[in-house]
Amino acid sequence: MTTELLSGADMIVRFLQDEGVEHIYGYPGGAALHIYDALFRQDKVQHILVRHEQAAVHMADGYARATGKAGVALVTSGPGATNTITGIATAFMDSIPMVVLCGQVPSTLVGQDAFQETDMMGVSRPVVKHNLSVQHPSEIPGVLRKAFYIAQSGRPGPVVVDIPKDMTAPNERYEYVFPRKIKLRSYQPPQKGHAGQIRKALDMMLSARRPVIYSGGGIILGGASKRLTELAHTLGFPVTNTLMGLGGFPGTDKQFIGMLGMHGSYEANMAMHHADLIIALGARFDDRVTNAPDKFCPGAKIIHVDIDPASISKTIQADVPIVGPLDAVLKEMLSQLEDRGAKPDQEALKQWWKQIDEWRAYHGGRYRTDDSEMIKPQAVIEALYKITKGKAFVCSDVGQHQMFAAQYYKFDKPNRWINSGGLGTMGFGLPAAMGVKLEFPEEEVVCVTGEGSIQMNIQELSTCNQYNLPVKIVCLNNQSLGMVKQWQDMNYESRHSQSYMKSLPDFHKLMEAYGHEAITITKPEELEEGLRKAFAMKDKLVFVNVMVDPFEHVYPMQVARGSMKDMWLSKTERV
């Protein structure tokens, strides 16, 4: 075999080709120009030119959440690199696999306060799974292998690669071999769960009287939603999902009791509080889930399965901890269950379901429609669900609209609900939707947003134009930073400090300027028709500006520092 001699820049591009990366998202600049030149001289890897580096990272993130594979972004040093930080932190909080390639000033200038120099290793360190810097061009294939391996294995996460410009110099060539395998002595993610612990967990599951399966983003990241569904069906247990776990268990299944937590369903939060066994699968007992930890589920024993041992017993002590990949652990559970041939106490389960169904009947996601002439935001999501037949990729921004989307769109499949859960990044929705649409051009991709969030990355409408990305943007326009306003209504006697968005742009003119379509819907009776019209324009990006009731709040809402069951169910009803 003849060995190939390539420059560092060519190695990077060649590695991406060999790795099977089809799209990368980025923005050029001085320190990255050798790499951009190498991109120019080939056509296997397509580069998408965004309008702001934050959007490049969110695009990579959207791609990763929809496919499970690492998304790749490429930026220059200094401001290019620092602009990616919010996107990297967003991916980090939600454990999304991603590789961010950052140009850096030449190694000879590092530390000199050179033009466009920032210490990207230092700046990114707290928000990455790992970061690597290239010390010699010949190391590039190995460094990139390591970056992809770390990003995609174990508990996934973003990896930054810092590449000084001289590492990519065109006239310095080194041997290139695509490294297929890598082993790190200091990093060995678990491959399976402890069989003895799994047996103990099953003992508890078989003797539980009021069990709840509480599953999170780990089910989706770990590709375990089929096995979760099988396990839940075999046992007949109710399942609640976290915000990150929606779609991990079918949203239309009768065993699904909705999302849990701060804006979780009444029945999910009640079931959690009264449970005698909680089976946490790929979830991390986030403070938006548990409410006050000392009042959390007083009568429950806890089984906690996670690939990351540090997530177990971090906030809530687990009685049976199991460290391992979700899919492998659930597989083992199912097989042990079959061997035993045992069933949980059917009579107790029947009672438990009777109770849950009563809670369901009491609330059932109701919202008031008689207090306003205007469109209710919840109704927009219900109509969207109907028109897209529940099959769309829904990429959300952050705010009330996000919670309504999570509550009222029922996801039957994993990887379809794409939102910034951990960091809560406004501006995430549109670029994430773009990353998904590029990969799934035939599927409906919707960005559910607010008039606040959309303006945080609105420049990407230009990118959508350039690459023909006909996503549908459904804007729940309440003319305010609704979620902030809701907190001010509830905690600050309605003093709406800076939560109004006065002087909104004319979205129709704005869309026209970018070459897109816009529809404004103001009346409830026009809602479905308006949405249908938008979705009928298959090849167009359509901005659907839905004027919704600006006074609406998201309910249920847990009472601060209370237990799971302490909730506001409406502006006047507290349980």
Add this chain to the structure above:
Amino acid sequence: MRRILSMLLENEPGALSRVVGLFSQRNYNIETLTVAATEDPTLSRLTVTTIGDDKVIEQITKQLNKLIEVVKVVDLTEGAHIERELMLLKVKASGAQRAEVKRTVDIFRGQIVDVTSSVYTIQLAGNSDKLDAFIQAVGRTCILEVVRTGVSGIARGEKTLTI
């Protein structure tokens, strides 16, 4: 409770900053920290003393293990172990003081490693309590400068921390 966490990490640029960054980022406490390469130049040995209850120490250990460059972590305080710290100090020593300081150094089995007409430079090794006691004994007022290395430690007996 005071704990001594000892770890092996890849001797790579940036590895130390990750460990230190983790402690500040997660609001863990660092009392002392020492680090140097081992007999295998690709590995560093890092010892940190910290304070926390069992739950906190468990989290610190797990979070440290999560850092890609950390190869192994042990809590030396869980078993029998030896800990040592080295201290160098300059002490005022003139007139009658000279003999008095010398006597104290001898009692603590330290060494005077440099001398001028008015200053002794003293070297003392031991566990941290012993070094604290020495500072008490000579008295704050005559101490000019103190340099302590921080704790390093090793398990007693056959137990070793290797890869």
